[in-house]
Amino acid sequence: MSTETIRGMDHVGITVSDIDEATRFFEEAFGAEVIYDSVSRSDEDVKGEETENILNLFPGTRITTVRMMTLKHGPGLELFEMKGPEQNQSVRPSDYGLQHFAVYVDNINEAISLFERAGGKMFTSPQPLMFPTEVGDNNFFCYGRTPWGSVIELISLPSRMPYEDHTSLRRWKP
The missing domain is CATH 3.30.1900 (glyoxalase-related enzyme like fold)
Structure with a gap:
């Protein structure tokens, strides 16, 4: 197969x-x-x-x-x-199973504003990606919770990432 x-x-x-x-x-x-x-x-x-x-x-x-x-x-x-x-209530990112999905955004601050105006609550301000394979200028993410409790990540990856030096495979980007 x-x-x-x-x-x-x-x-x-x-x-x-x-x-x-x-x-x-x-x-x-x-x-x-x-x-x-x-x-x-x-x-x-x-x-x-x-x-x-x-x-x-x-x-x-x-x-x-x-x-x-x-x-x-x-x-x-x-x-x-x-x-x-x-x-049951929605899971936390530390729980087993599906725990979040990520939405790719071009302007993370604008996306946070939309998310919060719609009733969501962000956990933090935008953070630089934390894994060495993903760092890059203006590569940011942040997690937030929807009004009913699901976790959504906002992510923006405008810069080349170090993992790209080691494989021809690429993360999906719209």
Whole structure:
């Protein structure tokens, strides 16, 4: 079997407490746009044991809304609003499993302003990339939390990075 069939990341799925609030946040913070709703609140066909098994949901969880959004560049965002008898808060970057996704930005200070105006909270001001393989003039990142608790990294990499001296492979950039 060949990996030639693999193209790249299609979308990131995020469970949110309020899909309309999350939609507003992504529109204001990143200019995301709604493509379509896969499931609306009036749909009845995504409840039940079959869906619980397919998606490995906690028993009794109900999917209320699913919305696909697009960013100008990169993978899509698939937002899930679910209501269930057992739901946990978002993970911290030190927890196991998916813990953040990064959005590439051209102007990190402007992106932080948009993120915060939309209701997010940054953990710090922009920081120089901390790993020796990534350092470079104006290569910055910072992490923040969305209003519902997911962690998003803002990253800008305008300068060549030291890792490029050792491989022909390159990180994806829009």
